[in-house]
Amino acid sequence: GLTNLAAFLTLYRSGIAARRIEETRCTIRVQLAIFYLAAALWKLNTSFLDPRYSCASVYMAQLVDAYAPSLPRTNPFIAEAFVTAGPWLTVVGEAAIGLAAAVAPTLAVALGLLLHLGIALTPPPHDIAIYGVKCAVRFFWLIPVGATSACMEAVHPIWGAMHLAAGAVLMGVATAAAASSDEYRGGGNSDGGTQASARVSEVLATLSQANWVVFSYGCVASLMSRALLVECARAGSRIAEGFTSPQSSPYVDASAGAHGSLHPSASNSPRPLARSRLRLGGMISIIMTFVWALMAVPLGLLDVSTPNMFSNLRQSGGSNHWLLPTSLLQRWLARTGAASAYAGGVVRVEECNSTWINAHHPGEESAILSRGTRDMLRQIGHSGRSWSSATANVVGAWALPARADGAPFTRYTVPAYELRRVLRHARAVGEPFRLVYSQIGDEGDEAWRRRAVGMTVEIVENGGRRECRVLHRSMENVDSGCGAKGSGVGAKNGVVGAKDGGVGAKDDGVGAKDGSVGAKDGACIESAGNFGAGNEACGDDVIALWGEPDSLSLLNWLATAQIWNSYVILPDG
Secondary structure, eight states, rough: HHHHHHHHHHHHHTOOHHHHHHHEEEEEEEHHHHHHHHHHHOOOOOTTTTTOOHHHHHHHHHHHHHHHHTHHHHOHHHHHHHHHHHHHHHHHHHHHHHHHHHOOHHHHHHHHHHHHHHHSSSSSSSHHHHHHHHHHHHHGGTTTHOOOOOHHTTTTTTHHHHHHHHHHHHHHHHHHHHHHTTTTTTTBBBBGGGGOOOOHHHHHHTTTSSSSHHHHHHHHHHHHHHHHHHHHHHHHHHHHHTOTTTSSOOOBGGOOOSSBBOOOOSSOOOOOOOGOOHHHHHHHHHHHHHIIIIIIIHHTTTTEEEEETSSOOSSSSSSBBBBBBHHHHHHHHHSSTTTTTTHHHHEEEEEOOOHHHHHSSSOGGGGGGGGHHHHHHHHTOOOOOOOHHIIIIIIOGGOOOOOTOOOOEEEEEEEEHHHHHHHHHHHHHTTOEEEEEEESSOOOOHHHHHOOOOEEEEEEEETTTTEEEEEEOOOOOSSSSSSTTOOOOOOOOOOOOOOTTTOOOOOOOOGGGTTTOOGGGGGGGGOOOOOTTEEEEEEOGGGGOOOOOOOHHHHHHHHOOOOOEEEOOOOOO
């Protein structure tokens, strides 16, 4: 959206005038550089860079299992090294794309197409080819002359057919890889030794169908690959001719009048980024991109969003980033009351039987991963389990299997605002439900998130009737021995796991390794299933009874459409 805005702001007045096209090119190059560098930056956290917790490890394990399934048996060292290296390969790759977008756009396109090809080829549930399509079409502005030539060629039936064939081949490869998983052959979920449920089979059957988004990425990637070849040929021609003239524009025929006509020149090259001038529209677009990618996350205005997706970044109850804080507004405004969207701190959901809420949080997707993927993850100390509340909330609950009947409830934490949001949805659906949660404060470590004792509330709703009672009240528990503030290693948007008492989650929190989540000498009390027999009436401090935040507040308006991830707490860590 921001790159579209940049194109509008820089082009709308003068159409395809050379200077406007040059400004648009430079603006979008800077935007793409910021985006990819921010994506790498937010992955510099304790969870993403640990292969036992990282989202990247799961992607790598899925790719190995889909396209080299015999490798873990024939050469387990190489397979494990590939999976273990996944986090750093991802960070270095995204940072390289960002830097190249600023100084070597042709290289940025090549690296970007390769990165998004790997994502598009990943089996469900992580085959997010639409992400690659959105990025690849914006690569046009990194090599606009080559891309324009490739688009002109694509009108020819032969070139058009070649690009369509590339998309069809990529779709066929991805579909065959997804269908080859043992889950599709009835292998079932190895966790707990149960066979795949009918719901799991239904989800897998849907995900294994021909993926037309992968087809679209294949077509766009083929077109941009041709653009790369054209751009490289032009570069070779310029070197051979010794032609260096940055003063003329590569986009226009200068003889066509004052504004020129859009036509790629074989002899001219775009200006270096440092020598290009940005006018007001371009500067506004770049500032907005900077705020969105690098400031909104620390402030807590974004969670389920692109710059920090698949980063394992913890964004409630403290940051796990090496350098930067997250969700500062939720900490600063934790005690400002119901009028604020950022008030209420962190809540831990202890029990819930709402069909709607349970379909969206915490969103376990372990059954969709193949047995080979889970086994490979366990080999590197990963739990082999995966959660993705973002998938359920953005794609739809249909994309995840429902929790099996009789399966234990997985506790999780969410910001208070997310609890208010899901309760509004559950009430709108009109289903009867019971929910028990604890208000545990606003910041702490993993021991705090797991064991802190706060006000525990039970709310029961049925056909407009509502019963609410406080099961347990406690004194302020932050810094009470449950762990130091800000030292959590929670995870977001990544499959995680650990041995020796650690646990993991995707789009949820992770546990600390080596059993460190437990507090010694009973300093913190495990609250699940031990709420006492309290029967105190609910008061104004009960988050579940809070109404809509103040709609006139600018800060609240910025958070209105936001969805927040859940962070799971497993029984063993």
